[in-house]
Amino acid sequence: MQMSGAQMVCEAIIAEGVKTIFGYPGGAIMHVYDEIYKQTGFEHILNRHEQASVHAADGYARATGDVGVAMVTSGPGFTNAVTGLATAYMDSIPMVVISGQVPSSLIGTDGFQEIDAVGISRPCTKHNFLVRSLEELPRLMKEAFYIARSGRPGPVLIDIPKDITVDIGHFEYPKDVNIPTYKPTYKGNDKQIIKAVNAIKNAKKPLFYIGGGVVLSNASDLVRDIVKKTQIPAVETLMARGVLGASNPRLLGMLGMHGNYSSNMAMSETDLVISLGARFDDRVTGKLSEFAKYAEIIHVDIDASNIGKLVDVDYPIVGDITKVLEVMSPMLDEVDSDRYQEWRDILTRYNELHPQSFVDSDDVIKPQWAIERIGQLVGENAIITSDVGQHQMWAAQHFPFDRPRQWINSGGLGTMGFGFPAALGAKKAHPEKTVINITGDGSILMNVQELVTASEYKIPVINLILNNHFLGMVRQWQTFFYEERYSQTDLTFQPNWKALAESCGGIGYDVTTKEEFDEALKDAIAQDKVCFMNVIVNRFENVLPMVPSGGALFNMILPQEEEDTSKETK
Amino acid sequence: MTNSIKERQVISVIVLNESSVLARITALFAGRGYNIESLTVAPIPDSDMSHITIATNGSTKVMEQITKQLHKLIAVYKVIEHEEMVEKEMILAKFPITEHLSDISALCLAYNGGIVNVGKDMIITMVADEPRRIYHFIEASKRYNPIEIVRSGVVAIER
Numbered sequence: 064m065q066m067s068g069a070q071m072v073c074e075a076i077i078a079e080g081v082k083t084i085f086g087y088p089g090g091a092i093m094h095v096y097d098e099i100y101k102q103t104g105f106e107h108i109l110n111r112h113e114q115a116s117v118h119a120a121d122g123y124a125r126a127t128g129d130v131g132v133a134m135v136t137s138g139p140g141f142t143n144a145v146t147g148l149a150t151a152y153m154d155s156i157p158m159v160v161i162s163g164q165v166p167s168s169l170i171g172t173d174g175f176q177e178i179d180a181v182g183i184s185r186p187c188t189k190h191n192f193l194v195r196s197l198e199e200l201p202r203l204m205k206e207a208f209y210i211a212r213s214g215r216p217g218p219v220l221i222d223i224p225k226d227i228t229v230d231i232g233h234f235e236y237p238k239d240v241n242i243p244t245y246k247p248t249y250k251g252n253d254k255q256i257i258k259a260v261n262a263i264k265n266a267k268k269p270l271f272y273i274g275g276g277v278v279l280s281n282a283s284d285l286v287r288d289i290v291k292k293t294q295i296p297a298v299e300t301l302m303a304r305g306v307l308g309a310s311n312p313r314l315l316g317m318l319g320m321h322g323n324y325s326s327n328m329a330m331s332e333t334d335l336v337i338s339l340g341a342r343f344d345d346r347v348t349g350k351l352s353e354f355a356k357y358a359e360i361i362h363v364d365i366d367a368s369n370i371g372k373l374v375d376v377d378y379p380i381v382g383d384i385t386k387v388l389e390v391m392s393p394m395l396d397e398v399d400s401d402r403y404q405e406w407r408d409i410l411t412r413y414n415e416l417h418p419q420s421f422v423d424s425d426d427v428i429k430p431q432w433a434i435e436r437i438g439q440l441v442g443e444n445a446i447i448t449s450d451v452g453q454h455q456m457w458a459a460q461h462f463p464f465d466r467p468r469q470w471i472n473s474g475g476l477g478t479m480g481f482g483f484p485a486a487l488g489a490k491k492a493h494p495e496k497t498v499i500n501i502t503g504d505g506s507i508l509m510n511v512q513e514l515v516t517a518s519e520y521k522i523p524v525i526n527l528i529l530n531n532h533f534l535g536m537v538r539q540w541q542t543f544f545y546e547e548r549y550s551q552t553d554l555t556f557q558p559n560w561k562a563l564a565e566s567c568g569g570i571g572y573d574v575t576t577k578e579e580f581d582e583a584l585k586d587a588i589a590q591d592k593v594c595f596m597n598v599i600v601n602r603f604e605n606v607l608p609m610v611p612s613g614g615a616l617f618n619m620i621l622p623q624e625e626e627d628t629s630k631e632t633k
Numbered sequence: 634m635t636n637s638i639k640e641r642q643v644i645s646v647i648v649l650n651e652s653s654v655l656a657r658i659t660a661l662f663a664g665r666g667y668n669i670e671s672l673t674v675a676p677i678p679d680s681d682m683s684h685i686t687i688a689t690n691g692s693t694k695v696m697e698q699i700t701k702q703l704h705k706l707i708a709v710y711k712v713i714e715h716e717e718m719v720e721k722e723m724i725l726a727k728f729p730i731t732e733h734l735s736d737i738s739a740l741c742l743a744y745n746g747g748i749v750n751v752g753k754d755m756i757i758t759m760v761a762d763e764p765r766r767i768y769h770f771i772e773a774s775k776r777y778n779p780i781e782i783v784r785s786g787v788v789a790i791e792r
Contacts, residue, residue: 368701
C-alpha cells in the first residue's frame with residue numbers, strides 16, 4: 064500500500080496494538096501529527112512538557128508490561144525527553160520514543176531545532192535509530208518495538224527526518240524481525256541450574272534476593288510458589304515491592320540503605336544469596352566488601368553484563384527469570400524446608416527486635432501514618448506511583464503492596480518529577496484503579512504543569528503531597544552529615560496548593576489532621592478530577608533505618624538510636 | 634577481586650557495517666571509563682559486517698565487563714578475546730633525503746618492510762610487524778631523524 068512516512072508511523076503504532084500514546088507536537092514531527100489527527104486507531108494525550116510525555120508512556124509501560132510510546136519533535140522537544148529516556152533505561156522499561164528530526168538535507172548544518180538525537184541518547188537508550196530512507200522506516204519501527212520489549216527491556220529512540228515523513232512509498236509492516244546481531248538468551252544453562260539447586264539444598268541460611276527483573280519477567284507467581292515450597296526467607300529491592308505481597312510470611316521486607324533491620328541482617332548473615340533479577344546496586348549493597356560476606360551467590364539475570372559486575376558470583380545463570388524458574392521449580396519439590404527453620408527463627412527474632420516502625424503522633428500527621436492509612440483505606444485497589452526522596456522511601460517501606468506493577472517509581476535514575484506523569488500513564492492503562500502519586504513538596508513542582516493535562520483529559524489521579532516544607536531527603540543528610548547546615552533545602556516559600564490545583568481545573572485539599580486526611584482521601588477517590596492533597600507532616604521526620612552511604616548493611620541508624628546518633632555526628 | 638592486575642588484551646569486535654556503529658563502541662569505552670590503546674576498523678570482504686580490532690588493558694574483571702558490554706550492543710555480532718593470535722601493526726615513516734638510503738632500506742628490511750617512496754626531499758618507508766618489534770623499529774629509526782611516523786594500530790587474527 065502506498066502512503067507517506069507519517070502514515071507509516073501511525074500504521075506501525077496501530078499494528079503494535081498501542082492504544083494510547085503521549086506526546087507534544089512541533090515543526091519536525093508535524094506531518095506525523097497531521098496523520099494522528101486523521102486516524103482513529105489510538106488516542107494521543109497532549110502533555111504540557113515532553114519530559115512528562117515520556118514519563119507518562121513509562122508509567123503506562125510499568126503498569127501494563129506493554130511497550131509505552133511517546134512522540135516529540137526535534138531539538139528541544141527531544142532534549143526535554145532525555146530525562147525520560149534515561150529514567151526508563153535505568154529501570155529497563157520497554158518504551159519507544161519517536162522524535163522528529165530536521166530534513167535529511169539539513170542534518171549537520173546546525174539547522175533550526177537540530178540536535179544530534181542519536182548521539183545524545185546513545186548512553187541512555189537500549190538502542191536508537193536515525194532513519195536514513197523511507198524504505199527502511201517500516202522495518203526500523205518493527206525493530207524498535209521488538210528491541211524495546213525483548214531480552215532485557217529498555218527504551219528505543221527512533222529519530223525520523225521530516226522529509227521522510229512526507230515522502231510516499233510502499234508500506235508493508237514486517238511480520239518477523241531478524242536482527243542477526245541481536246539474539247537475547249532466555250533459556251538458562253541446565254547444568255548451572257542443577258548446581259544452583261544443589262547449593263540451595265545444602266545451604267543452612269539461604270536468602271532470596273528479589274529484584275525488579277522478576278516484575279519485568281512477570282515471574283511473581285513462580286517466585287511466590289518457590290518461596291512457599293522452600294520456606295526460604297526473602298528480601299525485595301525497591302523495584303521488586305509487591306512481588307511476594309506484604310502479607311507473605313517469608314518476606315522480611317526491603318533491603319538496602321533504607322531497608323528494615325531483619326532484611327539487612329539477613330543479607331549480612333546468609334550463606335547463600337539467590338539473586339533473581341537484581342543487580343547489586345550500591346544503594347542495596349552498602350559497603351561491597353561487607354555485603355553478603357559469608358555467602359555463596361546464585362545470580363539469575365537476563366543481562367550477562369550484570370553478572371559478576373560488582374560481586375563475584377558462584378552460580379551464574381544467564382536467562383529469563385520465568386524460563387529459569389520453570390526449570391528450577393520442580394527440582395525444589397523435595398527440598399526439606401525444615402532445614403532452614405533455625406535460620407527463620409533467627410530472622411524472626413531480628414524482626415521482633417527492630418520491626419519496621421515509627422512513633423506516631425496525635426499532634427501532627429506522620430508521613431508513615433499517611434501511607435499506611437492509604438493502605439487501609441484503598442489497599443489493593445490502589446496503584447501507587449512516587450517521586451523521589453523521603454516520601455518514596457516511606458512509601459516503599461510502609462505501603463502494603465500485594466502485587467507486582469502496583470508500585471511505580473524511578474529507582475535507578477531517581478528522577479524527581481516522575482510520579483505525576485507516570486500516574487497519568489498508569490491511570491490511562493487502568494482506569495478502574497485508584498492511582499495515587501505519593502510525592503513531596505519538592506518533587507511535585509518538577510512536572511506540575513501536568514495538572515492541565517490531567518484536567519483536560521479527565522485523568523483523575525490523586526497527588527498526595529507529604530509536605531514538610533523541605534527538600535526532605537537532602538535535609539535528612541544535612542542533619543546527619545552536614546551539621547544541620549540546611550543549604551538550599553528550606554522550601555517554606557510555597558504555592559497555595561489548593562488554589563494551584565483549582566486554577567488548572569483540579570481540586571485541592573489542605574490537610575493537617577488525621578480526620579481531615581480521611582475525609583479528603585475519601586472525597587478525592589469519589590471525584591472524577593485530578594487533585595492535590597496537601598498534607599502537612601512532621602517537618603523533621605527522618606527515613607529510618609538508614610545505612611550511611613558507603614557503610615556496611617549491618618550498621619544501621621535505627622529509630623530509637625536516632626537521637627543519640629545525630630548528637631554524635633554533630 | 635583481581636582489580637589491580639592490568640593486562641593488555643586485544644579484542645576483535647565483529648559489527649554490522651552501519652552508520653554510527655563505531656561511535657557506539659567508542660562511546661561505550663568512554664562512558665564506562667575503559668582504555669583504548671589502539672583501534673582499527675575496516676569492512677569484512679563480501680559481507681555487511683565490519684571488523685574492529687581494539688587493543689585495551691584492564692583487570693580480568695574489567696576485561697570481562699568490556700566483553701559483556703560490547704556483546705550487549707545491538708549492532709555487535711561477535712566479540713573475540715584473542716589468546717592465540719597473529720598480531721601485526723603497520724608503520725609509515727618519513728625520513729629526510731639527506732639520510733643514507735641504504736641504511737634506511739636495511740633497517741626497514743629487518744622489520745619486514747622497505748622503502749615505498751623516494752621524493753625530492755624525503756624517503757617514505759613502510760614496515761609491518763608485531764607491536765613489540767614495531768616499538769623496536771621506532772627506537773632504531775631515531776638515529777635517522779624521522780620527520781614523521783604514522784602507526785596504523787594493531788590488527789589481529791586468531792590462530
